[in-house]
Amino acid sequence: MARILIVDDEDEVVASLKMILEQEGHIVDSASSAKEGLRKTQQGEPPDLVIVDVMMETVAAGLEMAEEIRKTVLAHDLPLIVLSSINREFPGLKLGQNEMDGGRPSASRFIEKPYKPDTIREAVRMLLRAKP
Numbered sequence: 001m002a003r004i005l006i007v008d009d010e011d012e013v014v015a016s017l018k019m020i021l022e023q024e025g026h027i028v029d030s031a032s033s034a035k036e037g038l039r040k041t042q043q044g045e046p047p048d049l050v051i052v053d054v055m056m057e058t059v060a061a062g063l064e065m066a067e068e069i070r071k072t073v074l075a076h077d078l079p080l081i082v083l084s085s086i087n088r089e090f091p092g093l094k095l096g097q098n099e100m101d102g103g104r105p106s107a108s109r110f111i112e113k114p115y116k117p118d119t120i121r122e123a124v125r126m127l128l129r130a131k132p
Contacts, residue, residue, distance in 0.1 A: 002048035002128050006030045007037030007065065008083070009056045013113070017051060020117045021124065033057055034065035041069055046078060049127055051120075054084035079127035081120075085113040 004026050006017050011032075018028045029047065031037035034056050041050060050069070054062040066080050109123050 001025045001027065002124075003027045003029070003045070004124070005037060005040055005047040005050045006052075007032075007034060007050065007056075007062065008053040009033060010053070013053065013083070016117075017120065020120050024121060024124070026124075034061035038065050038068055041078070042072065049079045049081070049124060051081045051083060054082060079108045079130070081109045081111060081123055081127070083111050083113055083115065 004021055006014050006021075006028060007030070008014050008017075009032050014030045014032075018030065021028050029040065031040050034052070037050070037052060041047065050066075052062040052065055054060060056062060058064075062082060062084070066082065069078060069080065108127050111119055111123060
């Protein structure tokens with residue numbers, strides 16, 4: 001059982017992810033903006049994993065949030081999953097796992113929307129097992 005923070009401004013996405021993750025036994029919290037999500041990672045006990053959407057207040061708010069999280073010593077190893085439909089909305093960007101691995105945004109895994117529940121479950125399990 002892990003504490004997971006979902007940061008997304010779409011209520012349907014939050015509800016869907018919450019249902020998937022709670023079925024796995026996780027404790028789920030949410031934030032509807034990158035600013036609120038960043039605050040929740042810095043106050044009290046940090047979550048064990050964060051799932052963040054790219055486009056919220058701005059086109060790259062989620063990526064900026066991920067980079068801010070990585071700047072703090074305590075959250076340096078915090079697993080981050082970036083979810084986005086950015087490739088459908090901006091096809092020229094081609095954001096994907098290769099960009100995550102190359103260090104562009106500070107994320108552990110990229111998952112494109114719409115996602116499959118099993119893809120989320122698998123990514124969460126893998127990242128939580130790998131957490132130091």
